[in-house]
Amino acid sequence: MHVFCREILRFRKALNLTAVDDEQVLFERFITPSLALGQWIPKGPLILLDLGSGMGIPGIPLLLVRSDVQGVLVERRRKRAEFLRHLVRTLDLNAMVLDRDIRELPPQHADVCVARAVASQDQLLTMFEPHLTMNGRVILPVPRDSKPVKRDGWHVLGEDRVGAGEEQLVRCYIYRPGGFT
Template sequence: MSSEAYVQEVMKFRRALNLTSISDARLFHDRFIRPSEALAEWIPDSGRMLDIGSGMGVPGIPLLIAKPGLVGVLVERRKKRAEFIRHVVRKLGLTAEVYDADINDLPCLNIDVCVARAVTDEGVLLQMCTPHANEGAIAVLPVPLSHAPVQVNGWEMVSEHSIAINGDQNDIQRIRCYRYS
């Protein structure tokens, strides 16, 4: 299974569901798929992975494609987008639960890995993950280069990485990994 089928579905429904303004599949792949796949290096091959604010399924869907042993838990408040994610999960044969709810309204989801896209406030995101995290869970988050690590009760930063997306030194992404105990 490749991410190309996912990109095709996004391109097919992008206007009707207001998923993205990007109409070029290659540009979409470069902007959304590659940065999502870049997170895979720090994510285990199995376990339950929570994608908070999944939107059109990024980074969750590309990570489930890259790591088929994961069980996805994709949370998106907007019902139409959650329905789109359900459609993609069925079409691609992925193992995932999709919730159209606010993460704060859900019971414990027993998560081993937490991810999100375009994290602007790590502290808030880690607090959202806390009620759902199993002991030893990790959070793998893309964060702005200028942001300092945060301290959230129960979470400890264990590593930080800067990577060039698409081999472009002008497109650097910082990845922070936190562990919950």
């Protein structure tokens, strides 16, 4: 994880990745909340799709601790996609980087989809739906006061509080056609 943080800090200004310039703060704000999503990821092997991966959050921390997971990192900005490819090589990750808009991609058959600060829950469920396997999961960090999206086929599997002061939730949706629960 240290090498991952070092590379983010090394390229943060050139690629406008983050204003954070301290590894400890980077860990607290980005790495720890990313790892909190992991409790909702079932045993693999499986495919994890990270939308708007940017600097690799939340996907890369999850891939670093789960060797049974293959990553698909989707980032439409080319320079950031190249940075992600650099991270995949440097960290020897089982992952590929796709530098296109998710709406232009063929189905990715992901078992789990994650994203952080990309779009609303409702928009993300729409974007992820064509890329999920049946019973696939969408795991999102959301504000604590946010309400679950009610939509046919989507069911809330659970949620937990995370972060300093527990200001965020991790909400896990599962896709099964037929009703909302």
